Amino acid sequence: xxxxxxxxxxxxxxxxxxxxxxxxxxxxxxxxxxxxxxxxxxxxxxxxxxxxxxxxxxxxxxxxxxxxxxxxxxxxxxxxxxxxxxxxxxxxxxxxxxxxxxxxxxxxxxxxxxxxxxxxxxxxxxxxxxxxxxxxxxxxxxxxxxxxxxxxxxxxxxxxxxxxxxxxxxxxxxxxx
Numbered sequence: 062x063x064x065x066x067x068x069x070x071x072x073x074x075x076x077x078x079x080x081x082x083x084x085x086x087x088x089x090x091x092x093x094x095x096x097x098x099x100x101x102x103x104x105x106x107x108x109x110x111x112x113x114x115x116x117x118x119x120x121x122x123x124x125x126x127x128x129x130x131x132x133x134x135x136x137x138x139x140x141x142x143x144x145x146x147x148x149x150x151x152x153x154x155x156x157x158x159x160x161x162x163x164x165x166x167x168x169x170x171x172x173x174x175x176x177x178x179x180x181x182x183x184x185x186x187x188x189x190x191x192x193x194x195x196x197x198x199x200x201x202x203x204x205x206x207x208x209x210x211x212x213x214x215x216x217x218x219x220x221x222x223x224x225x226x227x228x229x230x231x232x233x234x235x236x237x238x
Contacts, residue, residue: 128164156192184220 124132126149131139133146140151147154147164154160155177158168162177172179175192182188182205187195189202196207203213203220210216210233215223217230224235 124136126132126134126136128146130144130146130151131137133140133151134149138151140146143153143155144151145154145160145164147157147160152160152164154162154164154174156174158172158174158179160166161168161174161179166179168174168179171181171183173182173188173192174180175182175185175188180188180192182190182192184202186200186202187193189196189207190205194207196202199209199211200207201210201216201220202208203210203216208216208220210218210220212230214228214230214235215221217224217235218233222235224230228236
């Protein structure tokens, strides 16, 4: 019975000390581990599910579902060859106007994405009217049409330079004889 009294007093003293220590120091449990603190998913797979983590746990590996080509949008969703994971969707960055050449790079309203470069199909001599349609020697791209500026009456010497009705375009000049 004496040992029970000693144990009870010891327990009461320890509990009282802990409560007093907790109240005095505002003790709280340590924060959950974060990947930037050196914790890795292979050793601590739950790191990916910690509140505030941007990376879910796919196959016991932290991944970014917005960028990972092997887990695009959800675990195991692999982007096909030629496509890139942009904001959780597989897109062709060679043709996508909202992700032209790289995720998030958006072409202007008048431009199209050709081979990962934003171009104006109405004026670009390498992509005239459609991607890959190249103007030949001494030809130009006017309004998306390949024209010869030396002989075209609608584009004589330059785009939109129209010859008057009945006049010819010769050597890039209207009614030159």
